Amino acid sequence: MSEPPSPALELQGLSKRYGNFTALQSVDLSIRPGEIFALLGPNGAGKTTLIGSVCGLVRKTAGTIRVFGRDLDADPVGPRYELGLVPQEINFDPFFTVAESLRIQQGYYGRPRDDARVDEVLTALNLQGKKDSLTRALSGGMKRRLLIAKALVHKPRLVFLDEPTAGVDVELRRDLWTYVRKLASEGTTIVLTTHYLEEAEELADRVGIINEGRLLMVEDKAALLRRFGEKRLVVTFATPLPALPEAGQRFAARLSDDGRTLTYVERDGCAPAGDLLRALYAAGLPIADVETRRSRLEDVLIEVLRGRPSASAA
Ligand SMILES: Nc1ncnc2c1ncn2[C@@H]1O[C@H](COP(=O)(O)OP(=O)(O)OP(=O)(O)O)[C@@H](O)[C@H]1O
Ligand SMILES: [Mg+2]
Numbered sequence: 467m468s469e470p471p472s473p474a475l476e477l478q479g480l481s482k483r484y485g486n487f488t489a490l491q492s493v494d495l496s497i498r499p500g501e502i503f504a505l506l507g508p509n510g511a512g513k514t515t516l517i518g519s520v521c522g523l524v525r526k527t528a529g530t531i532r533v534f535g536r537d538l539d540a541d542p543v544g545p546r547y548e549l550g551l552v553p554q555e556i557n558f559d560p561f562f563t564v565a566e567s568l569r570i571q572q573g574y575y576g577r578p579r580d581d582a583r584v585d586e587v588l589t590a591l592n593l594q595g596k597k598d599s600l601t602r603a604l605s606g607g608m609k610r611r612l613l614i615a616k617a618l619v620h621k622p623r624l625v626f627l628d629e630p631t632a633g634v635d636v637e638l639r640r641d642l643w644t645y646v647r648k649l650a651s652e653g654t655t656i657v658l659t660t661h662y663l664e665e666a667e668e669l670a671d672r673v674g675i676i677n678e679g680r681l682l683m684v685e686d687k688a689a690l691l692r693r694f695g696e697k698r699l700v701v702t703f704a705t706p707l708p709a710l711p712e713a714g715q716r717f718a719a720r721l722s723d724d725g726r727t728l729t730y731v732e733r734d735g736c737a738p739a740g741d742l743l744r745a746l747y748a749a750g751l752p753i754a755d756v757e758t759r760r761s762r763l764e765d766v767l768i769e770v771l772r773g774r775p776s777a778s779a780a
Contacts, residue, residue: 472535474499474624474655475520480529482515489515491679492529502646502656504670506663506767512679513659514554517626521551533624547575550622552630556609560602564593564612567601568619575620587615590645592638607634614642625649627658631665643668663764673763675770683770687763694766697732698759699739704752713745
């Protein structure tokens with residue numbers, strides 16, 4: 467029997483203190499090879515610190531970091547050749563052209579010159595037209611595209627995207643999502659942070675939620691949305707109702723004070739909103755409009771950060 471593959475990344479008790487301030491508190495996390503993992507949390511939660519500890523930009527205070535099974539304390543350099551990082555801050559040498567800076571990056575990572583690969587990432591990030599421009603002559607969004615290209619040009623097996631699409635236009639965001647999915651389907655492991663929760667919703671297989679340096683929860687995205695998710699049904703009546711109708715009572719729906727709208731929240735395990743709607747129609751009520759809304763990752767994140775009691779009961 468073959469051994470199961472090592473996790474792409476394994477953190478045990480990872481902690482970081484800046485003086486008296488604790489930025490990461492004993493984080494345990496295991497990222498599977500080939501998955502897209504979204505690390506979510508408010509400003510200052512510790513996301514960039516976590517990524518920096520793995521990539522060698524931040525010196526950890528305690529804990530173990532393994533990259534594809536190799537402990538970074540035992541070998542701080544070798545495993546890091548497998549990593550790619552799109553940093554949150556834009557930082558590159560303004561005096562090189564776009565193509566030069568990509569070739570230099572290949573060299574940093576000990577890869578032979580590979581112009582075909584440079585062209586491939588430039589095309590994927592829609593930067594072909596700027597290949598020979600100096601990096602300082604790029605627009606803000608183009609600089610961010612170049613950061614992404616740099617992180618990928620040496621074919622890393624584990625890529626950190628720290629808010630990769632901040633300040634990027636809608637079209638590139640879509641293109642990037644497509645490209646990230648392609649990389650993942652080819653076996654690249656992706657760890658993503660983003661404040662655009664739509665991005666995590668689109669891409670992530672699993673989601674981790676971090677706050678004040680603590681990893682609060684790690685869960686399959688679909689399961690998380692099912693468990694926390696709810697569907698909200700809002701029915702508007704053409705004429706106000708004097709009281710909550712019998713069907714509404716049965717489903718524990720709520721009638722607004724003016725009697726014009728009825729709201730029903732369908733959580734996991736509740737009766738389907740459609741059943742209530744049918745009962746309302748059958749009762750001959752003067753329904754003027756029906757709206758439904760499904761909760762999104764954004765709603766879930768807010769609930770978890772507020773510490774909704776069921777948040778910890780996995
Ligand atoms: N070099 C440093 N010295 C002192 N404190 C730091 C340093 N770097 C980060 N911190 C603090 O550590 C905490 C975590 O910062 P970090 O950059 O990891 O947050 P983040 O989750 O990436 O936030 P954002 O969403 O704003 O990017 C913050 O309170 C920050 O002020
Ligand atoms: Mg950050």
